[in-house]
Amino acid sequence: xxxxxxxxxxxxxxxxxxxxxxxxxxxxxxxxxxxxxxxxxxxxxxxxxxxxxxxxxxxxxxxxxxxxxxxxxxxxxxxxxxxxxxxxxxxxxxxxxxxxxxxxxxxxxxxxxxxxxxxxxxxxxxxxxxxxxxxxxxxxxxxxxxxxxxxxxx
Ligand code: RTP
Ligand code: MG
Numbered sequence: 001x002x003x004x005x006x007x008x009x010x011x012x013x014x015x016x017x018x019x020x021x022x023x024x025x026x027x028x029x030x031x032x033x034x035x036x037x038x039x040x041x042x043x044x045x046x047x048x049x050x051x052x053x054x055x056x057x058x059x060x061x062x063x064x065x066x067x068x069x070x071x072x073x074x075x076x077x078x079x080x081x082x083x084x085x086x087x088x089x090x091x092x093x094x095x096x097x098x099x100x101x102x103x104x105x106x107x108x109x110x111x112x113x114x115x116x117x118x119x120x121x122x123x124x125x126x127x128x129x130x131x132x133x134x135x136x137x138x139x140x141x142x143x144x145x146x147x148x149x150x151x152x153x154x
Contacts, residue, residue, distance in 0.1 A: 003146050009083040010036065010142060012123045012132035017071035019119035025107055032090060033078040036145065037137050045069045051135060060116060067116050075136040084129055087122040094118060 013033075019025050020040070029035070043051075048068040055061050080086050092099040092106025095115050099108040112118040123129035133140060 003148070005146065007081060008034070008079045008146075009081065009126075009129075010133060010145075011078050011080075011083040011087050011129045012121075012136060013076040013078050013087055014121035015074040015076075016117065016119055016121065017067065017073055018113055018117040019107075019111060020072050020074055022111060022119070025111065025119060028090065028107060029076065029078070033076075033080050033083065033087070036077040036079050037140060038074060038076050039136065040072055040074045041136075042072055043069050051132070064116050077133055077137060077140065084123055084126065088124070091120045091122055 013029065015022070015025060045065055048065040049056070052061065052064055052068075055064065078087060090107060092103035092108035092112075094108070096108060096112040096118055099106055099112050099118070103109045107120055108118045123132050130142065133142065
């Protein structure tokens with residue numbers, strides 16, 4: 001495959017605390033995407049607040065921040081053609097009721113518990129993907145990765 005953002009788009013995926021060790025989710029993810037980077041970490045509350053700042057003031061904000069800091073999470077950089085949209089389709093709709101009805105085979109449709117404990121997160125645009133990748137992988141350079149001859153997979 002040609003190494004270009006058109007051929008191989010990057011997205012940030014998070015596995016939330018309710019699903020962090022779920023073997024089926026990890027299997028789906030690694031079967032469908034090229035895993036460029038992965039790290040498991042504990043988020044501080046301040047990190048969650050910063051990451052979700054666009055939702056500050058919404059009724060679920062406090063609960064979301066508390067939940068995301070409640071246990072280990074996994075952050076992935078995933079590569080695929082149209083990775084952003086593909087990962088969002090694989091996750092399914094945010095709302096668990098909708099996910100179960102509209103996309104019962106999606107990750108959220110299969111394993112989501114509530115609208116907050118809904119297993120995964122995915123970047124929603126090229127701009128947020130870059131911002132979110134940089135937030136979790138500050139040493140990662142998208143430009144350098146695209147220029148590399150051989151994929152540096154870790
Ligand atoms: P995500 O960020 O997970 O990819 O999903 P999204 O863009 O489709 O969802 P958005 O509306 O941006 O919501 C951001 C996060 O807030 C959580 N949430 N909890 N009623 C609730 O408790 C509630 N509503 C939304 C979602 O889990 C989502 O991660
Ligand atoms: Mg969102």
